[in-house]
Amino acid sequence: xxxxxxDPQALSIQEGExxxxxxxxxxxxxxxxxxxxxxxxGLVHLILIRSNEREKxxxxxxxxxxxxxxxxxxxxxxxRAADTASYFCATLFMNRDDKIIFGxxxxxxxxx
Amino acid sequence: xxxxxxxxxYLIKTRGQQVTLSCSPxxxxxxxxxxxxxxxxxxxxxxxxxxxxxxxxGNFPGRFSGRQFSNSRSEMNxxxxxxxxxxxxxxxxxxxxxxxxEQYFGPGTRLTVT
Numbered sequence: 303x304x305x306x307x308x309d310p311q312a313l314s315i316q317e318g319e320x321x322x323x324x325x326x327x328x329x330x331x332x333x334x335x336x337x338x339x340x341x342x343x344g345l346v347h348l349i350l351i352r353s354n355e356r357e358k359x360x361x362x363x364x365x366x367x368x369x370x371x372x373x374x375x376x377x378x379x380x381x382r383a384a385d386t387a388s389y390f391c392a393t394l395f396m397n398r399d400d401k402i403i404f405g406x407x408x409x410x411x412x413x414x
Numbered sequence: 415x416x417x418x419x420x421x422x423x424y425l426i427k428t429r430g431q432q433v434t435l436s437c438s439p440x441x442x443x444x445x446x447x448x449x450x451x452x453x454x455x456x457x458x459x460x461x462x463x464x465x466x467x468x469x470x471x472g473n474f475p476g477r478f479s480g481r482q483f484s485n486s487r488s489e490m491n492x493x494x495x496x497x498x499x500x501x502x503x504x505x506x507x508x509x510x511x512x513x514x515x516e517q518y519f520g521p522g523t524r525l526t527v528t
Contacts, residue, residue: 332513332514333513333514335516335517343521343522344418344504344519344520344521344522345457345504345506345517345519346519347516347517347518347519350515350516390457394512394513394514395513401459401462401470401512401513402459402462402512402513403459404449404456404457404458404459405456406456407457
């Protein structure tokens, strides 16, 4: 079964309003990564957050990780039309055969 | 640096045939992972190769196999194709362990099985 589950499945917001996506997972992880995918193309790595970190920033992106709740959130500040894409969280395990598990993603649509 | 390249980009095959997909990682990257993406199942991990050895394997049947060459280039093979194998196949390279380092994805190979 999928480890990471993003919420919501789809999100439409106005340009400039902050966009928040959440990811929940079931078992302990080594780290968690967020990726973006534009329209059926390859994925682009956004942020990696380790299990001992609580928050990370990269440009307009802010990721939090709460290991007690087994959840992570991705905040995009002042999104633009170019941020329209699907966003995936990936949970990663050092000592499991299926070591990388992606959620089904949040489809983000930024309205002009 | 050149990015991850995958060939071919599009492929149409018939049920029962076999297919080989190719991936060239970023120079210096020794880990190559393969993923299958479908609308129903999402992104699923197939396997990871490091220094010509398969280190990890996802929950896929034995029809899915792969290999990695000494120059880190990788191929994956699917034998006896089924309609359900229609998917976008993505390859990703990483400096070392993808559980510790970011992955760089190629554009994918769109496989259609008829």
